[in-house]
Amino acid sequence: MVLASVGLDDKYTLEQGRIYLSGIQALVRLPIMQRALDRRAGLNTAGFISGYRGSPLGGLDQALWDAQPFLGRAHVRFQPGLNEDLAATAVWGSQQVGLWPGAKYDGVFGLWYGKAPGVDRSGDVFKHANAAGTARYGGVLAVAGDDHLCKSSTLPSQSEYAFMDAQMPVLNPAGIQDVLDLGLYGWALSRYSGCWVGFKIVSDTADSSASVLADPERVQIRLPEDFELPPDGLNIRWPDKPLAQEERLHRYKLSAALAFVRANRLDRLVLDSPSPRLGIVTTGKSYLDVRQALEDLGIDEREAARIGLRLYKVAMSWPLEPEGIRRFAEGLEEILVVEEKRGLIESQLKEQLYGWRSDVRPRVLGKRDELGEWLLPSAGELTPAGIARVIADRIGRFYTSTAIRRRLQFLEQKENALAATPVLSERVPHFCSGCPHNTSTRVPEGSRAAAGIGCHYMATWMDRRTETFTHMGGEGVPWIGQAPFTETRHIFANLGDGTYFHSGLLAIRAAVAAGANITYKILYNDAVAMTGGQPLDGKLSVPQLARQLAAENVARIAVVSDEPDKYPDGVFPAGVTVHHRRELDAVQRELREVAGVSALIYDQTCAAEKRRRRKRGLLADPPKRAFINTRVCEGCGDCNVKSNCLSVVPVETEFGRKRAIDQSQCNKDFSCVDGFCPSFVTVHGGELRKPAAIAGNVSLPPLPEPARPALEAPYGIVIAGVGGTGVVTIGALLGMAAHLEGRGVAVLDMTGLAQKYGAVTSHVRIAARPEALNGPRIPAGQADLLLGCDLVVAAGRDTLAKLDPARSSAVVNIHRVMPSGFARDPDLPFPAEGMAAQIRQAVVADGAHFLDATRLAERLLGDAIMANLFMVGFAYQKGLIPISSAAILRAIELNGTAVERNRQAFLWGRHAARDPAAV
Numbered sequence: 001m002v003l004a005s006v007g008l009d010d011k012y013t014l015e016q017g018r019i020y021l022s023g024i025q026a027l028v029r030l031p032i033m034q035r036a037l038d039r040r041a042g043l044n045t046a047g048f049i050s051g052y053r054g055s056p057l058g059g060l061d062q063a064l065w066d067a068q069p070f071l072g073r074a075h076v077r078f079q080p081g082l083n084e085d086l087a088a089t090a091v092w093g094s095q096q097v098g099l100w101p102g103a104k105y106d107g108v109f110g111l112w113y114g115k116a117p118g119v120d121r122s123g124d125v126f127k128h129a130n131a132a133g134t135a136r137y138g139g140v141l142a143v144a145g146d147d148h149l150c151k152s153s154t155l156p157s158q159s160e161y162a163f164m165d166a167q168m169p170v171l172n173p174a175g176i177q178d179v180l181d182l183g184l185y186g187w188a189l190s191r192y193s194g195c196w197v198g199f200k201i202v203s204d205t206a207d208s209s210a211s212v213l214a215d216p217e218r219v220q221i222r223l224p225e226d227f228e229l230p231p232d233g234l235n236i237r238w239p240d241k242p243l244a245q246e247e248r249l250h251r252y253k254l255s256a257a258l259a260f261v262r263a264n265r266l267d268r269l270v271l272d273s274p275s276p277r278l279g280i281v282t283t284g285k286s287y288l289d290v291r292q293a294l295e296d297l298g299i300d301e302r303e304a305a306r307i308g309l310r311l312y313k314v315a316m317s318w319p320l321e322p323e324g325i326r327r328f329a330e331g332l333e334e335i336l337v338v339e340e341k342r343g344l345i346e347s348q349l350k351e352q353l354y355g356w357r358s359d360v361r362p363r364v365l366g367k368r369d370e371l372g373e374w375l376l377p378s379a380g381e382l383t384p385a386g387i388a389r390v391i392a393d394r395i396g397r398f399y400t401s402t403a404i405r406r407r408l409q410f411l412e413q414k415e416n417a418l419a420a421t422p423v424l425s426e427r428v429p430h431f432c433s434g435c436p437h438n439t440s441t442r443v444p445e446g447s448r449a450a451a452g453i454g455c456h457y458m459a460t461w462m463d464r465r466t467e468t469f470t471h472m473g474g475e476g477v478p479w480i481g482q483a484p485f486t487e488t489r490h491i492f493a494n495l496g497d498g499t500y501f502h503s504g505l506l507a508i509r510a511a512v513a514a515g516a517n518i519t520y521k522i523l524y525n526d527a528v529a530m531t532g533g534q535p536l537d538g539k540l541s542v543p544q545l546a547r548q549l550a551a552e553n554v555a556r557i558a559v560v561s562d563e564p565d566k567y568p569d570g571v572f573p574a575g576v577t578v579h580h581r582r583e584l585d586a587v588q589r590e591l592r593e594v595a596g597v598s599a600l601i602y603d604q605t606c607a608a609e610k611r612r613r614r615k616r617g618l619l620a621d622p623p624k625r626a627f628i629n630t631r632v633c634e635g636c637g638d639c640n641v642k643s644n645c646l647s648v649v650p651v652e653t654e655f656g657r658k659r660a661i662d663q664s665q666c667n668k669d670f671s672c673v674d675g676f677c678p679s680f681v682t683v684h685g686g687e688l689r690k691p692a693a694i695a696g697n698v699s700l701p702p703l704p705e706p707a708r709p710a711l712e713a714p715y716g717i718v719i720a721g722v723g724g725t726g727v728v729t730i731g732a733l734l735g736m737a738a739h740l741e742g743r744g745v746a747v748l749d750m751t752g753l754a755q756k757y758g759a760v761t762s763h764v765r766i767a768a769r770p771e772a773l774n775g776p777r778i779p780a781g782q783a784d785l786l787l788g789c790d791l792v793v794a795a796g797r798d799t800l801a802k803l804d805p806a807r808s809s810a811v812v813n814i815h816r817v818m819p820s821g822f823a824r825d826p827d828l829p830f831p832a833e834g835m836a837a838q839i840r841q842a843v844v845a846d847g848a849h850f851l852d853a854t855r856l857a858e859r860l861l862g863d864a865i866m867a868n869l870f871m872v873g874f875a876y877q878k879g880l881i882p883i884s885s886a887a888i889l890r891a892i893e894l895n896g897t898a899v900e901r902n903r904q905a906f907l908w909g910r911h912a913a914r915d916p917a918a919v
Contacts, residue, residue: 003741003890004018004739004740004741006736006739006894007894008894008896009070012028012067014214015215016216017214018739018742019211019212019214020210020735020745021176021209021210022176022206022209023201023206023208023209024057024059026176026179026180026183027057027179027183027201028060028064028067030111030180031047031076031109031111032070032071032074033183033216034047035047035074035075035076036074037219038106038109038137043107043137044105044106045105045109045137046075046104046105047076047108047110047111048077048079048091048094048110049112050080050081050088050091050110050111051084051087051088051112051114051143052080052081052082052083052087052113052114052115052537054114054117054118055145055151055152056146056147056202056205057113057143057145058152061078075105080537081537082537083118083473083502084114084119084121085121085124085125087113087122088112088122088129089125089129091110091111091140092128094110094138095108095110095129095135095140096236096238098135098136098138099238106137107136107137108135108138109137109187110140111140111141112140112141112142112143113142113143114144115153115157116144116145116147116157116162117153117471117472118144119142119162120162123165126142126162127165129196130166130168130196130249131246133194133234133235133236133245134190134191134195134196134235135191135235135236136191136235137191139186139187139188139189140187140190140197141183141190141199142163142168142199143199143201144163144198144199144201146200146201147203148202148203148381149203149380149381151203152751154453154457154471156341158342159198160172160198160317160318161342163198167250167254168195169189169193169198169257169318169319170197170199170200170316170317171185171189171200171266171316171317172315172316172317173200173201173205173284173315174205174283174284174288175288175776176209177213179205180218181219182199182266182315184219184221185219185221185264185266186199188260189260192223192224192260193234193253193254193256193257193260194235194236194256195257200284200317202284202340204285204775204776204777205285207748207749207751208747208748208749209731209732209745209746209749210747210773211739211743211746212770222263223260223263224262225263226263227255227256227259229252230248230252234248261315261316262321262323265324266316267312267314267315267316267321267324267325268312268313268315269328270311270312271301272310273305273308273309274305276309276331277308277333277398278333278334278336278395279309279311279329279334279335280309280310280335280336281325281335281337281338281345281349282311282312282337282338284317284339284340285340286338286339287313288775289338289777290338290384290387290391292384292775292777293388294391296385296388296779297388297391297392297403297404298402298407307398307399308399310328310332317344317345318348320345320349322352325349325352326353326356329353329360330360333362333363334363335363335364335365336390336394337366337376338366338376338382338390339366340382343367343378346367365394375390383779384779385779385780388407389408392408410804414801421797421838423796423797424831424835424838425792425795425830426759426792426796426819427757427758427759427792427796427819427820428461428821429458430458430462430757430758430820431458431644432606432608432724432757433646433669434610434666434667434671435455435607435608435645435667436523436525436602436605436606437459438643438644440523440584441456441459441462441466441494442464443466443492444588444589444592447490447492448466448467449464449465449492449493450470450475450476450479450491450493451466451468451469451494452475452493452494452495453469453470453475453499454499454528455496456494456495456496457469459494462644466494472502472503473503473504473506473507475493475494475499475504475520476495476511476516476518477507477511479491479493479516479518480510480516483518489517490517492518492519492520492521492588492592493507493518493519495507495520496525496528497525498528500522500545501536505548505552508549508552511597512552512553512554512596515596516596516597517595518598519588519592519594519597520554520597520598521599521600521602522599522600523602524540524601524602524603525606525609526609527606527608533606533612542559542567542601542603543571543572546572546576546601549599549601553597555594555595555596555597556575556591557573557577557599557601558576558579558590558598558599558601559576559578559579559600560578560581560584560603561579561602562603563603564580581604582674587600607667608724610668611667622668623684623685624670624682624683624684624685625661625663625668625682625683625686626666626668626670626673627660627682628660628680629679629681630651630658630660632678632679633658633659633679634658635658635826636677636826637659638675638677639659639673639675640822640823640824641823641824642675643669644823645672645823646665646757646818646822646823647666647672648662648823649661649662649818649822657826662864663688664865670682688862690862708882709784709881709882710882711882712768714765714773715765715767715784716763716764716765716782716783716784717734717766717783717785717881718764718778718785718787718799718802719731719761719787720759720761720787720789720794720796720799721760721761721789721790721793721868722757722760722789722790722793722817723751723757725789725864725865725868726869727868728751729895729897730787730789730868730869730872731747731764732895733869733872733891733902734764734872734881734883735747735764737883737884737888737891738766738887740891741887743766743768744767744768744769744770744771745764745765745767746764746765747763747765748776749761750762759792759793761798761799763778765778766882766883778802780802781802781803781807782807783803783808784809785810785880785881786799786802786808786811787810787811787868787871787872787875788811788813788839789853789871791812791816791817791835792835795838795839800839803839803842805841805842805843805844806844807844808844809848809878810842810847810848810849811871811874811875811878812836812849812850813851813852813853813867814836814851815852815853815854815855815867816830818830836848849874849875851916853867853868853871857870860904861905862901866898866901866902866904868905869892869902869906869909870905870906870909870912871909872888872906873906873907873909873910873911874912875913876906876909876910877911877912877913877914885910889906
């Protein structure tokens with residue numbers, strides 16, 4: 001097979017053909033495409049992007065920074081917001097450029113982004129800006145990142161109702177191709193109607209990658225011919241009275257949005273029947289789930305037509321365009337509305353049909369059935385399996401088939417099997433090795449703390465006497481309402497420097513104004529750690545922070561650091577004291593006795609960011625390493641207690657469980673040596689020995705190509721592992737390799753808090769043609785291969801649910817990586833044999849392959865992270881990867897990170913599968 005000529009910049013530069021990119025990268029490409037579209041129309045426009053990070057859009061700012069050369073050439077300016085509502089206000093300003101002389105462009109198209117709580121926070125701005133309108137050649141997309149399953153949030157989220165309250169039309173893309181297509185339509189809709197346009201992005205879209213079409217002719221914008229604009233148009237103007245804005249919005253702008261959707265047929269009939277009985281209306285992610293559910297039930301286009309099934313895909317979920325939905329409803333007995341979270345389309349649909357025509361009275365069901373029982377619940381998340389059950393039940397009155405009965409039987413058996421499978425171990429997210437939170441979140445005996453947002457939130461499930469939390473920027477403020485009514489005199493409140501810069505300073509100001517007796521523990525870790533180590537959106541040093549707090553009348557300020565000697569004399573305001581972190585407990589005991597608001601600034605750089613900077617040569621790597629002498633170690637676990645660090649690992653010996661330092665993970669925090677333990681040894685100036693494979697660049701002989709799986713149906717690979725070990729990298733490499741071969745491919749990374757030692761799962765779906773894939777998520781029982789990079793996650797229920805004993809195989813790393821509970825329970829068991837047995841039962845007979853890939857990678861390649869690609873090579877040689885070796889090696893070359901070691905890991909894995917003894 002000839003591989004496609006692909007470059008990493010294709011995602012931003014290729015104008016025609018297929019490109020491989022993620023949902024986040026699609027949002028970056030979108031303004032580049034809009035500028036090109038405007039240039040072809042003879043317009044000289046620019047773009048402006050502002051917002052605030054937060055999962056599932058946590059990496060968007062990083063992707064925008066990385067793409068600055070491409071954005072700059074497209075006249076697109078990215079300016080991160082200090083917080084979400086200020087970012088929205090700046091985007092509002094971009095629509096005002098043409099109101100006065102001096103504009104350098106015909107218009108500026110704007111893009112705002114934020115997590116769902118940021119949508120809530122920006123409601124006032126959205127209402128004002130949407131009422132004011134957009135520029136004729138501007139337009140605004142407000143991209144909302146919704147975390148439906150609360151994977152990395154404090155509450156599940158749904159943004160449509162907030163947009164609806166601001167009377168902003170809402171577009172709901174179903175996948176990455178829709179992001180590109182509907183994004184361009186969205187800006188045109190915004191220009192025509194004068195409305196800001198909500199643009200909903202869920203985790204399944206933001207965290208997935210796919211091979212999609214970049215052809216610009218996919219979007220052919222048509223202006224409505226059945227709607228008459230008012231003489232003065234619908235765009236922004238000045239002066240503009242509030243009541244005039246209201247009338248324009250209510251009377252014209254939303255109607256113009258509906259006319260635009262109708263003219264461009266954004267809502268469309270996907271499946272039809274000459275004798276329709278049941279209609280399904282769906283939108284966004286649920287559309288892909290419905291398509292997958294129908295495929296699982298054996299209902300294709302021809303079968304749908306035969307049994308009387310219609311399917312309608314809604315692009316604009318609010319307001320619902322009435323003419324198309326009414327045409328769809330004609331002749332139907334029943335309409336089933338499938339949508340995530342609270343019903344939005346269902347209530348509009350009932351309103352559209354009520355009193356319309358007496359001869360069109362289909363029953364409309366969605367969240368509840370005709371008896372009022374839950375049908376498609378608003379809590380949690382809808383899945384193809386759950387949707388398939390409901391569809392089968394609704395059509396069961398007039399149709400069934402062998403495929404339907406078989407699928408329902410499998411789902412029932414799988415559900416019963418999982419219910420009977422005990423959970424032997426879990427991956428609970430934890431602070432990184434060497435993380436400053438490990439120390440900073442401790443409180444003295446007799447005190448309690450309130451959690452902050454972000455990484456601080458994880459302290460609520462650790463032994464830190466940290467209870468309750470609040471929204472971003474409200475840290476510590478609940479104490480204002482508690483303090484007058486309790487005998488407790490004082491609490492601590494955790495606050496990160498990123499949150500402080502975003503809005504937390506106001507919380508401190510409120511506490512000072514209320515005279516609250518509280519100590520704010522502000523962690524200055526020099527990075528926005530939870531979302532990937534971004535810098536603050538401005539400049540803030542520890543001395544600046546101390547001066548701000550002093551100016552806010554904070555009564556007492558102390559600075560605690562792992563390097564207290566780095567501060568020159570006179571850099572802090574009078575009265576500020578500086579201490580080593582070893583004095584943390586004593587300092588806190590003093591501060592809790594101070595009347596009023598006090599502050600402890602804990603200065604220690606994020607451990608993950610330190611690691612990144614050291615790898616890039618931006619930070620000195622201390623020539624020092626800590627080791628534990630297992631002959632001296634008594635296995636008491638005091639080093640775990642002192643450090644709360646998961647790089648302190650167990651070692652099983654003939655004399656019982658001892659401790660060791662995992663050198664591949666250690667970030668050189670050295671808090672583990674703070675106890676009174678004679679087993680610790682520190683080595684100064686030495687370096688770890690390199691394995692022969694790296695030092696000598698061992699050349700491996702070629703191997704015969706194995707027979708690869710056919711792609712008659714989509715092939716599913718589930719990759720299950722721990723965050724930070726390269727799981728997402730494997731999915732990216734396999735996805736790119738499939739793209740190089742011209743296959744259809746979709747990759748979904750389910751991460752959440754995974755980067756903090758939590759579970760991460762990637763779904764890779766590969767098909768002969770892109771059209772054969774209905775979304776990136778692997779349905780229940782349809783994984784052909786499990787790549788178990790971690791035994792605990794591989795044996796988890798979410799992973800086992802994807803396996804089928806009739807089709808699935810597994811390659812699993814049996815290296816024992818203790819869960820985070822080990823930091824608090826020195827005797828925590830690791831039931832490896834039981835978890836391995838659960839995996840064997842879930843796959844075909846003799847289809848489970850177990851190897852200690854971590855140990856092999858460390859010995860052969862000097863890096864435990866290489867274990868995952870080692871396993872890919874092993875699985876490939878076993879005939880379990882449907883992509884050529886040449887494509888995988890080419891994808892590794894394109895990846896650009898540790899290219900030679902990645903290549904060696906893949907090749908060593910192939911040889912391990914062929915001859916384990918030789919390896």
